[in-house]
Amino acid sequence: MPTDFLLAGPGLYRGPQPRVEDLQTLKSRGLRSVVNLREESDESRYYCRHLELSYHGIPVVDWTVPEVAQVEEFLDLMEHPPNRPLLIHCWGGVGRTGLFVSCWRIRMGMKTEEAIRLSDMETPHQGMNQIQRDWIRAFATGPG
Numbered sequence: 001m002p003t004d005f006l007l008a009g010p011g012l013y014r015g016p017q018p019r020v021e022d023l024q025t026l027k028s029r030g031l032r033s034v035v036n037l038r039e040e041s042d043e044s045r046y047y048c049r050h051l052e053l054s055y056h057g058i059p060v061v062d063w064t065v066p067e068v069a070q071v072e073e074f075l076d077l078m079e080h081p082p083n084r085p086l087l088i089h090c091w092g093g094v095g096r097t098g099l100f101v102s103c104w105r106i107r108m109g110m111k112t113e114e115a116i117r118l119s120d121m122e123t124p125h126q127g128m129n130q131i132q133r134d135w136i137r138a139f140a141t142g143p144g
Contacts, residue, residue, distance in 0.1 A: 004093065006122050008101050009108065011084030014122070016093035020047045026087060027051055033083040035074055037090040037097060038062075044089070054083060060096050065135040071103045078104055098128045102136045112140040 005015035005026065013026060017038065023031070032054060036044040039059030048055035058073055060066045077083045090096035098119035105115035116136055120127030128136075 005087065008119075008122065009105065011081075011086060012078065012101070012104065013085060013087040014093060014097050014101050015087065015089050016097075017041070017089055017091050018044065018047070018087065020050065023047050023051055023053065023087075026085075027053060029085070031085050031087055033077065033086040035077065035086060035088040035100075037066075037088065037100065040091070060090070062091065063095060063129060063131075065099065065132055066096075068139065071100060071139065074100050075104060075107055092123075092125060094123045094125045095128045095132050098123065099132045099136055102128075103139055106136070106140050112137055 005013050005022065008014045013031070023034070033056065034044055034048050034053055035056045035058055036042070037058055037060050039061050042057065045055050045057065056077060058070050060070060074088065078086065088097055088100055102115040102119045105118065106112055116128070116133050
């Protein structure tokens with residue numbers, strides 16, 4: 001398996017922008033869907049079409065936070081078994097990806113701080129920024 005891609009939980013891989021070779025390897029391991037969080041690039045769409053993988057673009061500007069509806073869209077995708085296994089990625093697989101994976105883990109029952117800590121530990125870089133961590137905390141507490 002490509003070394004930059006981690007199994008974040010049942011049916012969920014996370015990582016940086018994949019190359020076509022990465023997607024081929026992941027597809028051989030059962031990958032069905034790809035969620036691209038990059039607003040600055042759409043190359044995954046082409047790769048997915050070529051490999052007959054389901055593609056979902058949920059564009060979020062780098063170093064920022066998403067709209068709640070964008071995270072809910074991803075969580076809805078994860079709730080449907082035909083979409084899994086699913087790869088979620090941004091450019092580096094750190095901030096945007098970590099935020100979405102943390103929210104999924106919280107939805108699956110993990111405590112908020114544990115979800116944030118685990119997502120930060122899974123990357124060789126600095127992890128998410130403080131704005132992203134605070135957004136996750138607000139998401140976990142719900143509206144109001």
